[in-house]
Amino acid sequence: MVRAADIEWQRMRAGHAARFSNLAVALRELHRGSARPLPCGAGANYVSVSADGGYFTCHRTVYDPALKLGSVQEGLSAAARADFLRARHVDAQEPCRTCWARYLCGGGCHAEVIAAGRAGCDYIRGWLEQCMKIYTRSLSERPDLFERTVVL
Secondary structure, X not given: OHHHHHHHHHHHHOOOOOOOHHHHHHHHHHHHOOOOOOOOOEOOOEOEEOOOOEEEOXXXXXXXXXXXXXXXXXXXXXXXXXXXXXXXXXXXXXXXXXXXXXXXXXXXXXXXXXXXXXXXXXHHHHXXXXXXXXXXXXXXXXXXXXXXXXXX
């Protein structure tokens, strides 16, 4: 992704619009000063429903009993939902609590972190470092990218 971002930045420096959405989104979020205490809306803005009517934190956690939030029959458990969100907040997780990138990545995909641990943290930090370098360059070389009329 870092190499792809470098190639995309060369295109953008030449006056082209962004077409690598991962980079475009990262630049837009950096410019807006976004801070994410969670990586996505799982459990907060949406839940997934299994074929048998169970509510789960997201489509990747369907049928995981530890991430069940209720059922169509019983209803969505506000307590289970609140517990999940509280536990997954970046300030509640290790090593997120002390990571410089925590509010940029939001702690990583819940399903991936629960299943595989934090093996991807260095990768994410490297990606974010690259995005910040490109963002800094773009402010001086392509400030038009951040004008309201330009869509990244």
